[in-house]
Amino acid sequence: xxxxxxxxxxxxxxxxxxxxxxxxxxxxxxxxxxxxxxxxxxxxxxxxxxxxxxxxxxxxxxxxxxxxxxxxxxxxxxxxxxxxxxxxxxxxxxxxxxxxxxxxxxxxxxxxxxxxxxxxxxxxxxxxxxxxxxxxxxxxxxxxxxxxxxxxxxxxxxxxxxxxxxxxxxxxxxxxxxxxxxxxxxxxxxxxxxxxxxxxxxxxxxxxxxxxxxxxxxxxxxxxxxxxxxxxxxxxxxxxxxxxxxxxxxxxxx
Amino acid sequence: xxxxxxxxxxxxxxxxxxxxxxxxxxxxxxxxxxxxxxxxxxxxxxxxxxxxxxxxxxxxxxxxxxxxxxxxxxxxxxxxxxxxxxxxxxxxxxxxxxxxxxxxxxxxxxxxxxxxxxxxxxxxxxxxxxxxxxxxxxxxxxxxxxxxxxxxxxxxxxxxxxxxxxxxxxxxxxxxxxxxxxxxxxxxxxxxxxxxxxxxxxxxxxxxxxxxxxxxxxxxxxxxxxxxxxxxxxxxxxxxxxxxxxxxxxxxxxxxxxxxxxxxxxxxxxxxxxxxxxxxxxxxxxxxxxxxxxxxxxxxxxxxxxxxxxxxxxxxxxxxxxxxx
Numbered sequence: 001x002x003x004x005x006x007x008x009x010x011x012x013x014x015x016x017x018x019x020x021x022x023x024x025x026x027x028x029x030x031x032x033x034x035x036x037x038x039x040x041x042x043x044x045x046x047x048x049x050x051x052x053x054x055x056x057x058x059x060x061x062x063x064x065x066x067x068x069x070x071x072x073x074x075x076x077x078x079x080x081x082x083x084x085x086x087x088x089x090x091x092x093x094x095x096x097x098x099x100x101x102x103x104x105x106x107x108x109x110x111x112x113x114x115x116x117x118x119x120x121x122x123x124x125x126x127x128x129x130x131x132x133x134x135x136x137x138x139x140x141x142x143x144x145x146x147x148x149x150x151x152x153x154x155x156x157x158x159x160x161x162x163x164x165x166x167x168x169x170x171x172x173x174x175x176x177x178x179x180x181x182x183x184x185x186x187x188x189x190x191x192x193x194x195x196x197x198x199x200x201x202x203x204x205x206x207x208x209x210x211x212x213x214x215x216x217x218x219x220x221x222x223x224x225x226x227x228x229x230x231x232x233x234x235x236x237x238x239x240x241x242x243x244x245x246x247x248x249x250x251x252x253x254x
Numbered sequence: 255x256x257x258x259x260x261x262x263x264x265x266x267x268x269x270x271x272x273x274x275x276x277x278x279x280x281x282x283x284x285x286x287x288x289x290x291x292x293x294x295x296x297x298x299x300x301x302x303x304x305x306x307x308x309x310x311x312x313x314x315x316x317x318x319x320x321x322x323x324x325x326x327x328x329x330x331x332x333x334x335x336x337x338x339x340x341x342x343x344x345x346x347x348x349x350x351x352x353x354x355x356x357x358x359x360x361x362x363x364x365x366x367x368x369x370x371x372x373x374x375x376x377x378x379x380x381x382x383x384x385x386x387x388x389x390x391x392x393x394x395x396x397x398x399x400x401x402x403x404x405x406x407x408x409x410x411x412x413x414x415x416x417x418x419x420x421x422x423x424x425x426x427x428x429x430x431x432x433x434x435x436x437x438x439x440x441x442x443x444x445x446x447x448x449x450x451x452x453x454x455x456x457x458x459x460x461x462x463x464x465x466x467x468x469x470x471x472x473x474x475x476x477x478x479x480x481x482x483x484x485x486x487x488x489x490x491x492x493x494x495x496x497x498x499x500x501x502x503x504x505x506x507x508x509x510x511x512x513x514x515x516x517x518x519x520x521x522x523x524x525x526x527x528x529x530x531x532x533x534x535x536x537x538x539x540x541x542x543x544x545x546x547x548x549x550x551x552x553x554x555x556x557x558x559x560x561x562x563x564x565x566x567x568x569x570x571x572x573x574x575x576x577x578x579x
Contacts, residue, residue, distance in 0.1 A: 051445060053441065053444065053445065072449065073444050073445065074444055074447045074448055074449040075447075075449075077445070077446060077447030078447060082445075083445050085441075085442065085445060089439055089441070089442040089445075090442075091434075091435055091438045091439060091442070092438065093434075093438060094434070094435075094438070098431065101431065102431050102432075102435050102443070102446055102448075103446055105428070105431070105432065105446050105447050105448055106446070106447030109447070150446070154446060154447060
């Protein structure tokens with residue numbers, strides 16, 4: 001079966017600095033996949049390449065079997081690639097409802113707007129309560145929910161979440177991830193970026209570890225938890241030299 | 255009395271003034287209305303761009319281009335009045351489109367500087383091509399096609415009303431949302447399926463074409479154009495003072511601001527004209543005062559006043575008028 005989203009040997013960067021050296025990864029229909037890695041590893045750059053905000057220098061990005069290199073960012077939303085960006089980036093002067101409304105701006109999404117509103121307000125009752133409030137006046141956790149809700153309004157087939165736990169209190173992070181798990185039950189494919197390894201492995205099926213712009217490790221959640229690769233990628237240290245084996249509890253670095 | 259009634263009655267009053275003054279008004283009133291309508295067109299046009307996050311420091315580029323397009327078309331080919339206005343609309347739209355394409359993803363100060371450069375560039379070009387434009391000496395309108403002062407005054411009234419209608423139509427459409435989103439965060443709006451360049455090109459073309467129209471009618475009104483007059487920095491400045499004074503990003507703000515700017519300017523000029531420099535000083539002080547005490551412009555001030563009054567009179571507090579119309 002061809003994966004819904006596939007990156008093969010992608011290289012990309014900004015100006016002369018090459019951030020992604022060689023990224024190959026895939027996401028199948030209905031899967032939840034996490035991208036792990038330390039600061040500056042290339043996680044956000046990967047999401048930018050997938051959503052079309054940054055062109056890949058070489059390599060291929062395929063969606064449902066088609067190379068989408070030439071498809072500009074705003075058209076990728078129409079295809080069903082929707083991003084909740086790093087740092088949320090909700091429109092602070094728009095109300096909650098207006099933020100969601102503009103999430104369904106693309107042509108395909110506009111036709112299913114009513115249905116999507118129902119879905120999003122069902123998933124996030126908090127947003128329904130606050131629909132008339134200015135988004136900028138909400139807490140970080142609520143803004144994150146809004147950013148996810150806004151991405152959902154675009155009728156995604158692949159939902160990309162870039163560090164949904166960024167800057168949130170641990171309790172709120174659990175809330176956010178419980179909602180992500182609930183979204184996954186709707187049959188969406190989800191790709192999300194995390195530094196918070198424990199939170200990520202809680203809900204993901206598979207994961208990739210990015211280090212220095214390359215895929216350093218990949219596997220199912222259980223495999224990643226049982227190897228030292230994650231820790232190596234994060235801390236840059238070679239473990240397994242007779243020191244204590246890294247257990248999941250120790251993976252909560254950062 | 256709430257904002258809605260005030261707003262509707264002010265719009266109706268403005269519409270009647272713009273369209274009936276050329277018919278019934280005294281010469282002084284006709285003159286004031288003409289200049290107000292001209293500024294309404296420029297202010298609404300400037301505000302359209304600003305609403306999409308594009309701050310223009312070169313609206314005189316459109317104004318001057320429109321003026322030259324009209325005068326050149328008429329003098330060289332005998333183009334009649336209304337057709338020359340159409341030509342200016344097209345010329346302004348093309349310049350607007352070109353501006354959007356040149357500036358690409360530039361935002362904020364970079365976009366502003368580019369517009370300033372375009373305006374200055376056009377002024378220099380107009381000076382450097384004396385065979386075409388009459389150079390620094392300027393050009394006089396050939397009187398053969400002059401449709402009469404009444405028609406010209408009427409045209410400016412229609413232009414003002416039409417510009418407001420365009421702005422209103424945009425504010426009612428979903429494009430309004432796209433523009434607001436672009437103003438807030440162009441990157442985020444792109445992630446939601448909005449193609450910024452398309453909307454930029456559209457808004458600069460619309461804004462540019464109406465501003466050119468104002469320039470064209472002004473040329474028919476004055477009968478003369480030269481590069482310093484056409485691409486005057488003063489035009490750029492007043493086209494942004496008016497919306498800021500009246501209420502930026504709103505529909506009625508630029509119109510209120512245009513009326514206020516014209517009236518304050520005239521009052522200080524007539525009242526203090528005999529003392530050198532005093533009129534400008536007072537005009538400036540009034541503007542500073544307005545910006546300080548009416549941060550949301552005249553429109554915001556009216557809304558606040560009505561809100562406070564209704565709260566005082568009614569026992570149950572009324573919700574503040576949050577809509578930006």
